[in-house]
Amino acid sequence: MTGFSRRVEQVSISGIREVFEAAGDDAINLGLGQPDFPTPKHARQAAIDAIEAGDADAYTSNKGTEGLRQAIATKHARDNNLDVDPENVIATAGGSEALHLAMEAHIDAEDEVLIPDPGFVAYEALTNLAGGTPKSVALRDDLTLDPAAVEAAITDDTAAFIVNSPGNPTGAVQSVADMREFARIADEHDVLCITDEVYENIVFDGEHRSPLEFADSGNVVLVNACSKSYSMTGWRLGWVTGSHERIERMLRVHQYVQACASAPAQYAAEAALSGTQEPVDEMVSAFEQRRDVVLDGLEDMGLSVPTPEGAFYAMPQVPEGWVDEVIDRGVVVVPGEAFGDHGEGYARLSYATDTETLKEALDIMSEATAAVTEL
Numbered sequence: 001m002t003g004f005s006r007r008v009e010q011v012s013i014s015g016i017r018e019v020f021e022a023a024g025d026d027a028i029n030l031g032l033g034q035p036d037f038p039t040p041k042h043a044r045q046a047a048i049d050a051i052e053a054g055d056a057d058a059y060t061s062n063k064g065t066e067g068l069r070q071a072i073a074t075k076h077a078r079d080n081n082l083d084v085d086p087e088n089v090i091a092t093a094g095g096s097e098a099l100h101l102a103m104e105a106h107i108d109a110e111d112e113v114l115i116p117d118p119g120f121v122a123y124e125a126l127t128n129l130a131g132g133t134p135k136s137v138a139l140r141d142d143l144t145l146d147p148a149a150v151e152a153a154i155t156d157d158t159a160a161f162i163v164n165s166p167g168n169p170t171g172a173v174q175s176v177a178d179m180r181e182f183a184r185i186a187d188e189h190d191v192l193c194i195t196d197e198v199y200e201n202i203v204f205d206g207e208h209r210s211p212l213e214f215a216d217s218g219n220v221v222l223v224n225a226c227s228k229s230y231s232m233t234g235w236r237l238g239w240v241t242g243s244h245e246r247i248e249r250m251l252r253v254h255q256y257v258q259a260c261a262s263a264p265a266q267y268a269a270e271a272a273l274s275g276t277q278e279p280v281d282e283m284v285s286a287f288e289q290r291r292d293v294v295l296d297g298l299e300d301m302g303l304s305v306p307t308p309e310g311a312f313y314a315m316p317q318v319p320e321g322w323v324d325e326v327i328d329r330g331v332v333v334v335p336g337e338a339f340g341d342h343g344e345g346y347a348r349l350s351y352a353t354d355t356e357t358l359k360e361a362l363d364i365m366s367e368a369t370a371a372v373t374e375l
């Protein structure tokens, strides 16, 4: 069959799914990209109340309900030192749609987009779908993105670069100094910085700051979502904020591809963002304990792993054949190359699973490590 667009032909289905399927049903799954916690009760209840009252039956305004956009602005003032006008917020179908809007509104054919490598799988695909050209920027040894490497990669064709902290697949948290540098680069080189902050609340060490706080030029667009921070991946609710001009362009895309984010999800998100943050604190401290268990386990196996300071991933360097051996023994991990060429020689482990299961998986990984290093 023919007639497919060149843009779509450049994109393939994510390699992560294939790994799940290869492992079988009773495998221990350390491949998942979502928290294993329930959505906070008050967020669920807000959606139920809105549905029962009939408030969630109809389209909302394209940008989202006033209540949600005000809650997002209040959250940015509370957590990020940002003065966000609720008019400059679009509620989206998850962080994924927010990234898509940012790309569609800013990227033309011939434009290059600098993406962290290894990095979240959507960046390359969304760049291709927008008709642009993804260009990898290799991470530092500690798996953070070096602003100097971004600056060095900028050419006349560079339209945008992506920053993702805390990072997927790395768990790395960029320093405040790095975030300032990304803002400076966006200002001085007149390129767009798309900052993907969906793991913002899951930070154990260091401090999360946004490049949007430090930029003067309006060249930073911030993407966030309730998905990871509030364990709401199924609700599909994210947002994008930035300058009035950029939001207006992204709204043109959003209006036709989505009309508005799901109304019940908007009510749930408003409650999640403005209600008690205790469930988030509990989840983050559970993740931190598990992070330590995973780190100890990997180090005991003799694997080198930068300390993940956030999100719920660890990315050890692994010997050749390790990933296959681990998967054959019934533990799903994702090979680093699923996240870009520079991911080769690494594996991503998600610790969004209980400590007992993690310990069991670590024992299996330890046997696998012994098996491949003996070969």
Ligand SMILES: Cc1ncc(COP(=O)(O)O)c(C=O)c1O
Residues within 6 Å of the ligand: 033, 093, 094, 095, 096, 097, 120, 164, 167, 168, 196, 198, 225, 226, 227, 228, 233, 237, 238
């Ligand atoms: C770095 C990063 N950005 C964005 C997303 C998309 O999140 P959402 O589920 O809100 O669309 C993910 C999901 O895995 C992610 O890891």
